[in-house]
Amino acid sequence: MNNSVIRYILGYILRIEAVLLLFPFLVSIIYRERAGIYYLLTAFVCMALGFLLTLKKPASFVFYLKEGSIATALSWILMSIFAALPFWLSGEIPSFINALFESTSGLTTTGASILSDVETLSYCNLFWRSFTHWIGGMGVLVFLLAIVPLSGGSQINLMRAESPGPSVGKLVPKLRTTARLLYIIYFGMTIIEFCFLLAGGMKIFDALTISFGTAGTGGFGIRNSSIGGYSAYIQWVVAIFMLLFGVNFNAYYLILFRKWRKALGMKEVQTYFLITTAAVAIIFINIVNTASSALEALRHAFFQVSTLITSTGYSTVDFNQWPQTAKTVLILLMFIGACAGSTGGGIKVSRIIILLKTIKKELASYIHPKSIQKIKMDGKPVEHEVLRATNVYFITFMIVFSFSVLAVSFDGKDLVTNFTAVLATINNMGPGLELVGPTQNFGGFSIFSKIILMFDMIAGRLELFPLLILFHPAVWVDLFSNQRKIFSRKIGHKM
Amino acid sequence: MFKTESRKKEGLRIIIVGCGKVGATLTEKLSQEGHDITLLDKNPTKLQMLANAYDVMGIVGNGASYNTQMEAGIEDSDLLIAVTDSDELNLLCCTVAKRVGNCAAIARVRTPDYSAESAYLQEKLGLALIINPELEAAREVARVLCLPTALEVNTFAHGQAELIKFKLPPENILIGQTIANLGKEGISQNILICAVERGGEVTIPDGDFRFAEGDFLSFVAARQDARVFLEKIGFATKQVHDTMIIGGGKAAYYLAKQLLNIGISVKIIETNTARCEELSTLLPKAIIINGDGTDEELLKEEGIEYADSFVPLTGIDEENILLTLYAREVSNAKVITKVNRINFKNVISHLDLGSVVYPRYITAEAIIAYVRAKKASLNSNIETLYHMFDSRIEAIEFLVEEPSEITNVPLMNLELKKNLLICCIYRKGRVIIPSGIDSIMVGDTVVVVTTYSGFDEIQDILL
Numbered sequence: 001m002n003n004s005v006i007r008y009i010l011g012y013i014l015r016i017e018a019v020l021l022l023f024p025f026l027v028s029i030i031y032r033e034r035a036g037i038y039y040l041l042t043a044f045v046c047m048a049l050g051f052l053l054t055l056k057k058p059a060s061f062v063f064y065l066k067e068g069s070i071a072t073a074l075s076w077i078l079m080s081i082f083a084a085l086p087f088w089l090s091g092e093i094p095s096f097i098n099a100l101f102e103s104t105s106g107l108t109t110t111g112a113s114i115l116s117d118v119e120t121l122s123y124c125n126l127f128w129r130s131f132t133h134w135i136g137g138m139g140v141l142v143f144l145l146a147i148v149p150l151s152g153g154s155q156i157n158l159m160r161a162e163s164p165g166p167s168v169g170k171l172v173p174k175l176r177t178t179a180r181l182l183y184i185i186y187f188g189m190t191i192i193e194f195c196f197l198l199a200g201g202m203k204i205f206d207a208l209t210i211s212f213g214t215a216g217t218g219g220f221g222i223r224n225s226s227i228g229g230y231s232a233y234i235q236w237v238v239a240i241f242m243l244l245f246g247v248n249f250n251a252y253y254l255i256l257f258r259k260w261r262k263a264l265g266m267k268e269v270q271t272y273f274l275i276t277t278a279a280v281a282i283i284f285i286n287i288v289n290t291a292s293s294a295l296e297a298l299r300h301a302f303f304q305v306s307t308l309i310t311s312t313g314y315s316t317v318d319f320n321q322w323p324q325t326a327k328t329v330l331i332l333l334m335f336i337g338a339c340a341g342s343t344g345g346g347i348k349v350s351r352i353i354i355l356l357k358t359i360k361k362e363l364a365s366y367i368h369p370k371s372i373q374k375i376k377m378d379g380k381p382v383e384h385e386v387l388r389a390t391n392v393y394f395i396t397f398m399i400v401f402s403f404s405v406l407a408v409s410f411d412g413k414d415l416v417t418n419f420t421a422v423l424a425t426i427n428n429m430g431p432g433l434e435l436v437g438p439t440q441n442f443g444g445f446s447i448f449s450k451i452i453l454m455f456d457m458i459a460g461r462l463e464l465f466p467l468l469i470l471f472h473p474a475v476w477v478d479l480f481s482n483q484r485k486i487f488s489r490k491i492g493h494k495m
Numbered sequence: 496m497f498k499t500e501s502r503k504k505e506g507l508r509i510i511i512v513g514c515g516k517v518g519a520t521l522t523e524k525l526s527q528e529g530h531d532i533t534l535l536d537k538n539p540t541k542l543q544m545l546a547n548a549y550d551v552m553g554i555v556g557n558g559a560s561y562n563t564q565m566e567a568g569i570e571d572s573d574l575l576i577a578v579t580d581s582d583e584l585n586l587l588c589c590t591v592a593k594r595v596g597n598c599a600a601i602a603r604v605r606t607p608d609y610s611a612e613s614a615y616l617q618e619k620l621g622l623a624l625i626i627n628p629e630l631e632a633a634r635e636v637a638r639v640l641c642l643p644t645a646l647e648v649n650t651f652a653h654g655q656a657e658l659i660k661f662k663l664p665p666e667n668i669l670i671g672q673t674i675a676n677l678g679k680e681g682i683s684q685n686i687l688i689c690a691v692e693r694g695g696e697v698t699i700p701d702g703d704f705r706f707a708e709g710d711f712l713s714f715v716a717a718r719q720d721a722r723v724f725l726e727k728i729g730f731a732t733k734q735v736h737d738t739m740i741i742g743g744g745k746a747a748y749y750l751a752k753q754l755l756n757i758g759i760s761v762k763i764i765e766t767n768t769a770r771c772e773e774l775s776t777l778l779p780k781a782i783i784i785n786g787d788g789t790d791e792e793l794l795k796e797e798g799i800e801y802a803d804s805f806v807p808l809t810g811i812d813e814e815n816i817l818l819t820l821y822a823r824e825v826s827n828a829k830v831i832t833k834v835n836r837i838n839f840k841n842v843i844s845h846l847d848l849g850s851v852v853y854p855r856y857i858t859a860e861a862i863i864a865y866v867r868a869k870k871a872s873l874n875s876n877i878e879t880l881y882h883m884f885d886s887r888i889e890a891i892e893f894l895v896e897e898p899s900e901i902t903n904v905p906l907m908n909l910e911l912k913k914n915l916l917i918c919c920i921y922r923k924g925r926v927i928i929p930s931g932i933d934s935i936m937v938g939d940t941v942v943v944v945t946t947y948s949g950f951d952e953i954q955d956i957l958l
Contacts (some may be wrong), residue, residue: 170552
C-alpha cells in the first residue's frame with residue numbers, strides 16, 4: 001500500500017485546516033475576544049504538523065480505492081481532533097470528549113450538541129461551530145482536489161470515498177474542474193441565502209452562521225431556540241434553502257448550463273420533492289388543529305420536514321410535543337435522507353428508489369420466474385455493481401445502526417431516546433426525540449456512548465465503508481509493516 | 496476570442512470512441528497532455544477501468560448514436576476520435592459527429608478495402624485524419640528492412656530526412672571517439688547525432704561525448720548521407736533480399752505489398768487456408784505457405800536458417816516474441832517484432848529483441864501530433880512526431896508558416912532550452928544539418944529533438 005501518499009494527503013488536509021482556523025480568529029478580533037488566541041495556536045500547530053508531513057513528496061502519487069478510503073477516513077478523524085482543540089483550550093467546553101463530540105458533530109454536519117446553553121459561547125466559538133458545517137458539507141477532500149494539483153487519474157478514489165450516493169460520477173471529464181464546479185455552486189448558493197437572510201433584517205453574524213449551517217445541512221444554531229426565535233420570513237427562507245441544499249448538485253450543474261429539462265427530469269430530484277410534499281401534507285393535517293393559524297401550521301410542518309429530510313437539524317418548534325403520526329413521519333424522513341450528491345445525509349433518495357425497484361423486480365420474479373428485468377434509473381440501466389453496493393449498504397447500515405443502539409442502551413435511557421440518538425447521528429441529523437429532542441442535548445450520555453455516537457457520525461458522513469475499512473486487519477498490517485516488507489524484499493533481491 | 500485563448504491553455508475537449516488498445520493508449524497519452532477527455536464505449540467494465548486509472552469521464556453507449564454523442568457533449572467538443580473495432584462504425588461515428596457538432600474527426604480504418612481509398616474518404620467525409628495502425632506498422636517494418644543495420648528508421652520531410660537508431664557493436668571504429676573528433680576527421684559529415692542511450696539513461700549528447708560499446712545512437716541525416724555515414728563506420732547498408740513473414744493478417748498484407756514493390760521477395764506462412772487463398776489472389780508474386788508458423792520443422796523446411804529477414808506478425812504477442820528469440824538463435828536474419836499489447840514493456844526491452852514495432856504507439860503519435868498542432872497557434876504546425884527511447888525523447892517536425900522571433904535569426908543567437916537540439920532543417924527540397932550560423936526561415940520544416948514533452952509550436956524551443 002502507498003503509505004506515503006496517505007501521509008502526504010493528511011499533511012495537506014492539516015494545512016488547509018490551519019488556514020480555515022484563521023477565520024474564527026478574525027471573528028475574535030472583530031469581537032475582541034480572548035478565546036481567539038487558541039485558534040491561532042491550533043492553526044499554528046496544524047500548519048507545522050502539516051508542513052512536516054508534506055516535507056517529503058511521495059515517490060508515487062498513484063493510489064487505489066483502498067488508499068483513497070483510508071486517507072479519507074483518517075483525514076476526517078484527524079480534522080475532528082484538531083477542530084476540537086480550540087473549544088477545549090478556551091475552556092468553554094471543559095471536557096475534551098465533549099469538545100470532540102461538538103467538532104465531530106460540526107464537521108460531519110450532524111449538528112448534535114452537548115451544550116445545554118449555546119448562548120454562553122463566545123462569538124468565535126459559535127462561528128467555528130457553524131463554519132465546520134460549511135467545511136464538512138461539501139467535503140474537505142473535494143476541496144483538496146479543487147486546489148491541489150495531484151497528478152494521475154486515481155484521485156477519483158478520494159472523491160468516491162467522500163461524496164454521498166450509490167455511484168459517484170463526474171460532471172466534466174477533469175476531476176479538478178468537477179470539484180471546482182461543485183464548490184462554485186456551493187459557494188454561490190450560500191451567498192444567495194446569506195443575502196436573503198440579510199434582507200430579512202438578520203444581523204450579519206447570525207445570517208452568516210445560519211447560512212453555513214444550512215449549506216452544509218448541519219444544524220448548529222446560535223440560539224437555544226434554534227431558528228424558532230426568528231421571524232416567519234427567515235424561517236421560510238431557511239426552510240427553502242435547506243431543501244435546495246438537499247438536491248443533487250448535478251441538477252444545479254445542469255441548470256447552470258441551461259439544460260432545464262434534463263435537470264427537472266432527474267428521477268431522484270422528482271421523488272425527493274414528491275416525498276417532501278407528501279410529508280408536509282400529512283403533518284399539516286395532523287397538527288393544523290393545535291396551531292394558532294393554518295399558515296403557521298404549514299410553516300412549521302414545512303420547516304420540520306425540510307430540516308429532517310435534508311438531515312439539517314434546525315427546528316422552529318419542539319416537535320417532540322407533536323402527535324404520534326407527525327413524529328413517525330419525521331422519523332421515516334430521517335431514514336430516507338436527501339439526494340445523492342448533495343450535502344445532506346441519510347440513506348439517500350436514490351438508494352431508496354433502487355431498493356424499492358429491487359423489491360418490485362423480486363415480486364415480478366415470483367410471477368415470471370424466468371423473466372429478466374433490468375432496473376433502470378433516469379432511463380438507463382443500473383449496473384449490477386451499483387445494485388449490489390446499494391443492497392450491501394442498506395444491510396450494513398442496519399447492522400451498524402442496531403449495534404449502536406445496543407451499545408448506547410447501557411446508559412439506561414429509554415428506547416426512543418437511544419433509537420433516535422443513533423438515528424440522528426448516523427444520518428447526520430442532529431436532534432432526535434425525547435431526551436435528545438430539539439430542545440434537549442446529548443450532554444447526558446456517558447463517554448462510551450459519545451464515542452459510539454461520534455463513530456456513527458463519521459460513518460454516516462463517509463457512508464460507512466471508508467470508515468469501516470479501517471477496522472479490516474489487512475489495513476493495519478499494511479499501514480504498519482509495509483515499509484519493512486518492501487525494504488527486506490529489496491535486500492533479498494540484491495542478494 | 497478571449498474564451499478560445501483560455502481554453503487553449505486548458506487543453507482541448509476530446510471524445511474517444513472505443514476503449515480498445517489504441518483507445519487506451521490515446522487516453523493515457525492525451526490525458527497526460529492535459530486535455531479534457533470523454534470516453535464512449537458499450538462495455539462499462541472497460542470504461543470503469545480507464546476512468547479509474549486516468550482523469551477522464553466515461554459514458555456507456557453506442558458512440559455512433561446521436562443521443563450518446565450529445566450526452567458526451569459533442570456540441571462543444573473540439574475533436575472526436577473513433578477507434579472501435581469496426582471500420583464502418585468508426586466512419587459512422589465521425590459522420591454523425593461532423594453533422595451534430597462543430598468538431599474535427601479522426602477515424603481508424605484498417606481494412607484494405609477502404610484503405611486504398613482513404614484519401615477520397617477523408618476528403619468527402621471531411622475527416623481530419625484517417626489512421627491505419629497496420630499500414631503504419633508495415634511501413635515502419637519496411638523502412639527497417641531497407642536498412643537492416645538500423646533498429647528503427649523514422650522519416651521526416653516526406654522521407655527526405657531520416658532519423659536512424661542503431662546499436663554500437665564491439666570493435667567499431669567509433670568506440671572511444673568523441674563527437675567533436677568525428678567532425679574533425681570528416682566521418683560525421685552532414686549527419687547529427689541527436690540522442691544516446693547508455694545503461695538505461697538517455698541523453699542528448701554534446702561535443703565531448705565519448706562513444707562506448709553497446710550505446711544506442713540516434714542520428715538525423717538526409718537519406719543518402721545516412722548511408723554514406725553508416726558505410727564509413729563499417730556497416731552494411733544494402734536492403735534485405737528476402738523476408739519471411741509469419742501470420743497473414745492485415746499488417747502482413749500491407750508489408751508484403753510494399754516489399755514486393757521495392758523488389759524484396761516475400762514468403763508468408765499462414766495457418767488459415769481460406770486466408771492463404773485470399774492472399775495469393777491479392778499478392779500473386781508472394782510465396783504463400785499454408786501451415787503453422789510456430790512449427791519448428793516447418794520453419795526449418797522453409798529455410799529460416801538462410802532467410803535474410805524474419806518478421807513475425809501473428810496476432811499473439813507471446814508467439815511473436817518467442818519466434819523472434821528462436822530466429823535469432825538459429826539464423827543471422829534481421830528480425831523485427833510486432834508487439835500489440837504493451838504491458839510488460841520493461842520485460843520486453845530486457846529481452847534484446849532488436850527492432851520492435853508497436854502499432855498502437857505509432858497511431859497514438861500521429862494523433863498526438865495532430866492534437867498538438869490543433870492546440871497551437873497558427874504560425875507553425877506540427878508535421879510529425881515520434882516518441883523515441885520509451886517516450887523519453889520526442890522528435891518533432893515543425894512547419895514554420897509565418898515569421899516570428901525565431902525566424903531569420905542565426906541559431907547561435909537564439910536562447911534555446913537545455914536538452915534540446917535543432918537537428919535538421921528542410922528547405923526547398925534540401926536537407927540541411929544546421930550549425931550555429933544557419934537560421935530558420937519561413938517555409939522551412941524544422942526537426943527538433945528534446946527531452947521535454949508537450950511542445951505545441953516552434954516557439955516552445957525558446958527559454
